[in-house]
Amino acid sequence: xxxxxxxxxxxxxxxxxxxxxxxxxxxxxxxxxxxxxxxxxxxxxxxxxxxxxxxxxxxxxxxxxxxxxxxxxxxxxxxxxxxxxxxxxxxxxxxxxxxxxxxxxxxxxxxxxxxxxxxxxxxxxxxxxxxxxxxxxxxxxxxxxxxxxxxxxxxxxxxxxxxxxxxxxxxxxxxxxxxxxxxxxxxxxxxxxxxxxxxxxxxxxxxxxxxxxxxxxxxxxxxxxxxxxxxxxxxxxxxxxxxxxxxxxxxxxxxxxxxxxxxxxxxxxxxxxxxxxxxxxxxxxxxxxxxxxxxxxxxxxxxxxxxxxxxxxxxxxxxxxxxxxxxxxxxxxxxxxxxxxxxxxxxxxxxxxxxxxxxxxxxxxxxxxxxxxxxxxxxxxxxxxxxxxxxxxxxxxxxxxxxxxxxxxxxxxxxxxxxxxxxxxxxxxxxxxxxxxxxxxxxxxxxxxxxxxxxxxxxxxxxxxxxxxxxxxxxxxxxxxxxxxx
Amino acid sequence: xxxxxxxxxxxxxxxxxxxxxxxxxxxxxxxxxxxxxxxxxxxxxxxxxxxxxxxxxxxxxxxxxxxxxxxxxxxxxxxxxxxxxxxxxxxxxxx
Numbered sequence: 001x002x003x004x005x006x007x008x009x010x011x012x013x014x015x016x017x018x019x020x021x022x023x024x025x026x027x028x029x030x031x032x033x034x035x036x037x038x039x040x041x042x043x044x045x046x047x048x049x050x051x052x053x054x055x056x057x058x059x060x061x062x063x064x065x066x067x068x069x070x071x072x073x074x075x076x077x078x079x080x081x082x083x084x085x086x087x088x089x090x091x092x093x094x095x096x097x098x099x100x101x102x103x104x105x106x107x108x109x110x111x112x113x114x115x116x117x118x119x120x121x122x123x124x125x126x127x128x129x130x131x132x133x134x135x136x137x138x139x140x141x142x143x144x145x146x147x148x149x150x151x152x153x154x155x156x157x158x159x160x161x162x163x164x165x166x167x168x169x170x171x172x173x174x175x176x177x178x179x180x181x182x183x184x185x186x187x188x189x190x191x192x193x194x195x196x197x198x199x200x201x202x203x204x205x206x207x208x209x210x211x212x213x214x215x216x217x218x219x220x221x222x223x224x225x226x227x228x229x230x231x232x233x234x235x236x237x238x239x240x241x242x243x244x245x246x247x248x249x250x251x252x253x254x255x256x257x258x259x260x261x262x263x264x265x266x267x268x269x270x271x272x273x274x275x276x277x278x279x280x281x282x283x284x285x286x287x288x289x290x291x292x293x294x295x296x297x298x299x300x301x302x303x304x305x306x307x308x309x310x311x312x313x314x315x316x317x318x319x320x321x322x323x324x325x326x327x328x329x330x331x332x333x334x335x336x337x338x339x340x341x342x343x344x345x346x347x348x349x350x351x352x353x354x355x356x357x358x359x360x361x362x363x364x365x366x367x368x369x370x371x372x373x374x375x376x377x378x379x380x381x382x383x384x385x386x387x388x389x390x391x392x393x394x395x396x397x398x399x400x401x402x403x404x405x406x407x408x409x410x411x412x413x414x415x416x417x418x419x420x421x422x423x424x425x426x427x428x429x430x431x432x433x434x435x436x437x438x439x440x441x442x443x444x445x446x447x448x449x450x451x452x453x454x455x456x457x458x459x460x461x462x463x464x465x466x467x468x469x470x471x472x473x474x475x476x477x478x479x480x481x482x483x484x485x486x
Numbered sequence: 487x488x489x490x491x492x493x494x495x496x497x498x499x500x501x502x503x504x505x506x507x508x509x510x511x512x513x514x515x516x517x518x519x520x521x522x523x524x525x526x527x528x529x530x531x532x533x534x535x536x537x538x539x540x541x542x543x544x545x546x547x548x549x550x551x552x553x554x555x556x557x558x559x560x561x562x563x564x565x566x567x568x569x570x571x572x573x574x575x576x577x578x579x580x581x
Contacts, residue, residue, distance in 0.1 A: 100561050193541045207539065236547055237540060305524040312520075316501060323502070325574050330567035336577050338502075346504040354503055358513065359520050361501040362489065371487075375527055377537030382530070384538060417519055433541020457542060 002027055003163030004480055007072050007220040010166055014061070014071045021061070021071025025054035025115050028073045032117065032164050039140040039149070041159040043078045044086050045118040053115040060113060067113030068227055075165040077156050078119040079126055080106050080211075081200040089202045090122040090134040090152075093328045093348040103200025104232045105169055105211050112227040117165050121155030124350045125319065126176055126204045128152050129422040132413050133352045140409075141183060142481035143447055147406040150180030156214050157184040161481055167215045167224055171201060173208045174307055175401075175426025178438035181214050182401035182450025185440050185479055187467060188214045189221050191460050193433030194239035196225075197232030205314035206237070208307075208430040217477050218439065218467035222246035225460060241458055249461045250468040255289030257466065260394035264300040265425055271404035277442035278400055278451045284473050285398075285466070295394060297386040300428060302379050307427045308420060309363055309376035316360025319353070355416070384432040387454075396462060397454040400425050401438040405447035425452060435460045439467045440476035448479070487525065488518050 002010060002024055014021060031037055032045055050073070057071040081087045081099035088094045102110070110116070123133040131139040131154025141149040142162035149158040153170030157180030160168050170177040172190035181188025189212045196211040203209060213224035226247065231240040261282070266275065286292055324330040324344025331347055334340035346354070363372035390397065402422060412419045429436035434457060438450035455463045471477050489497070494514050498505050505513055559572060568575040 097565065100558070100565065194544065233547070233549065237544060239542060239544065299530075302527060302530055305527040308520055309524050309527065320502075324567065325576055326562070327565035327567075334577050337579050340577055341502040342504045345502055349503075355513065355516055355520075357501050357503065358494070358497055359517055362493070362497045362517070362521075365497060365500060371528070372524070374537055375530075375532060376524075377539065378532035378535040379527060379530055381535050381538040382532070384541060416516055417523055420520075420523070 003031055006216050007069070007166050007223050008217070010072055021054040021057035021115060022051065024071060025050050025073050025117070028117055028165060037162055037164060039142055039145065039158045039162055040137050041120055041139055041155045041162065041164055042075065042118045043088055043090070043121050043136050043155065046085055046116055049085065050115055050117050053110070057113045057115060067111060068223060069109065070113030072114050072166050073117050074109060074114045075117050075120045075156060075159050075168040076106060077122055077153050077168065077170050079122060079171055079202045080169060081202070082106055082116070082119065085119065087119065087202070088135070089126070090124040090136060091349065091353070092135040093322050095135065095329065097328055099200075101200060104197035104234065105228050106200065108227050108230070109169070120153070120159050120168055123152035123154065124353050125202065125315070126152040126171055126173055127315065127352050127356055129175065129179055129419055130407070130412065131155065132409065133350055135350060138409055141406050143185065144406065147408050147447070148183065150183035150406065152176040153180050153214060157181055157186055157188070160184070160186055160214050160216065163480070167213055167220055169211060169228070170214050171209055171211050172430065173205050173311060174430050175423040177212045177214060178401050178426050178436060178450070178452060179422060181438040183406040183448065185448030185476070185481070186214050186216060187218050187221050187437065187439055187477060188212065189225060189437035189460065189463065190429065190435065191225060191229060192239065192435045192457050194237050195229050195435070195458070195460065197230070197235040197238050199232055199234040203318040205311040206318060207314060208311060210430070218464050218471055219247065219250055221437070222250055222464045222468070225464070239458070244461050246461050246464050249465050252465050253289065254285065254466055254469045257290045257396070258394040259285060259290045259292050260295035260390055260397045261292060262300070262397055262399050263294050263296050265399035269403050269421070269424065270400055271444070273444045274400060274404055274449045277444065277449045281441045281451050281470065282398065284470055288469055288473065293394060295390045295397065297390060297428065299379065299382045299386050303383060303428045303431060304420060304424060306376040306379040306383070306431060307423070309372045310380070310431070312356040312360035313364050313373045314360070316357045316364065319349070319357055322349070380431045383428055387432050387434060391456045396466060399452050399454075401450040401452040405444045405449055429454050433457070435463055437463050437467060439470060440479070442476050443479070448476070487521050489514060489521065
């Protein structure tokens with residue numbers, strides 16, 4: 001069953017000639033088409049491009065030039081522009097949008113030999129925590145199809161979890177990689193802001209958006225990140241810093257690693273079974289020699305308010321480009337220019353997106369900027385300062401990824417606040433720009449639970465190393481959802 | 487801070503969004519829920535705190551003033567709903 005293997009496992013099999021990249025790709029394409037694997041994880045399946053890519057990978061291997069991800073079948077969140085292929089961002093607005101170029105992330109993974117199987121479903125413009133805001137419909141969680149896979153990278157998470165690709169790309173503005181990873185039993189990392197180029201990644205909130213991989217293991221995440229990361233002069237917020245060979249540091253001992261438990265993250269609101277699983281995970285790390293201590297991030301409770309000012313404000317600015325003139329949806333027979341703008345936007349944008357645009361436009365409007373956006377940006381620095389103070393004494397932070405396991409489809413729809421609180425543990429690292437990852441911690445009544453690691457700037461390697469050492473002692477990351485077991 | 491119907495109408499105009507009369511009460515309610523959620527920010531003392539624009543305080547990079555891109559207008563305009571002679575078409579603005 002190649003689809004249960006990790007990237008590392010698939011690399012070994014491809015090297016040994018157990019199967020070709022084309023055979024492997026066809027296996028995944030068959031699984032995607034199989035009626036028993038329908039989670040609505042994909043918006044577009046790029047069968048032809050996948051076969052072509054796999055043949056190219058096989059040829060490169062035959063020529064003795066295989067890239068780091070030669071022949072590995074992956075999926076891209078439909079927020080990354082893919083040349084000649086529909087890139088919808090989960091929106092009716094871009095249902096007709098064929099991207100004229102590749103995102104840097106897409107280009108880099110292609111150059112490393114990865115094979116794109118298709119584009120995955122997502123909350124519209126990445127706004128959501130359940131994948132219920134997609135124009136293309138809900139995504140089912142492979143662990144329980146009545147539940148959400150998380151969001152906004154819900155399709156990517158469901159696809160990896162169900163063995164419909166070996167790994168997938170995602171984006172994380174407030175938890176959109178880590179929360180779905182936790183809900184679907186995966187490893188997911190959001191690197192330092194600026195670590196991965198945002199070029200060709202459709203913008204939601206530019207000062208928070210960061211790309212990253214969703215994978216089965218930390219080792220796979222290390223491989224993906226190594227390829228995806230790096231300076232790009234086409235993204236002015238990209239960081240010009242060396243990208244380590246992450247896979248080489250995974251074997252390091254974590255003896256003496258100082259892990260801080262953020263007190264505020266273990267207070268009210270955390271599901272008790274999830275909490276117990278996280279405490280068990282801490283014990284595993286302690287047995288590996290990590291030194292655990294309590295720390296405090298006093299400004300934690302201001303994260304949600306600051307985020308729900310900054311993200312909508314930036315969203316309202318970014319989404320002003322969808323005007324029905326240059327690309328995307330245009331309404332039928334507009335009466336005049338004003339009607340064209342208004343109807344094109346109103347007809348093609350979903351309810352949550354419009355709601356956020358309105359909140360953002362309000363907070364940026366005359367007389368309110370100081371009280372909202374500027375204030376939130378000041379609080380953001382306080383949050384960053386909290387982390388910097390804590391990182392004087394500990395190497396990484398550990399806590400929950402989400403308040404509880406995956407919730408039922410429809411359970412939180414229509415209640416924005418309850419949905420927004422899903423992000424309570426994840427958004428701090430977006431506001432501060434710190435790298436953070438979710439790692440499977442165990443099962444809560446048949447549903448996966450993740451724990452979160454947060455590191456200092458550019459210390460993705462340390463997070464991956466810690467997660468990998470944890471995964472050498474546990475087998476939660478090897479669990480496979482029951483439906484897809486056939 | 488709570489928004490009223492008039493404020494929401496004005497903001498919708500600024501954001502070029504239409505709100506149907508049947509939807510407006512719900513939109514107002516949801517906006518007020520979010521504004522109430524973010525209200526507690528106002529209690530935080532941020533006196534003298536520099537707003538954070540980039541986590542690593544990176545500044546805008548400069549590049550040499552050289553032409554690096556070629557004109558791809560035709561390719562981009564293929565995506566447009568309506569063009570003519572290399573121009574994007576919209577309904578007549580000036581009579």
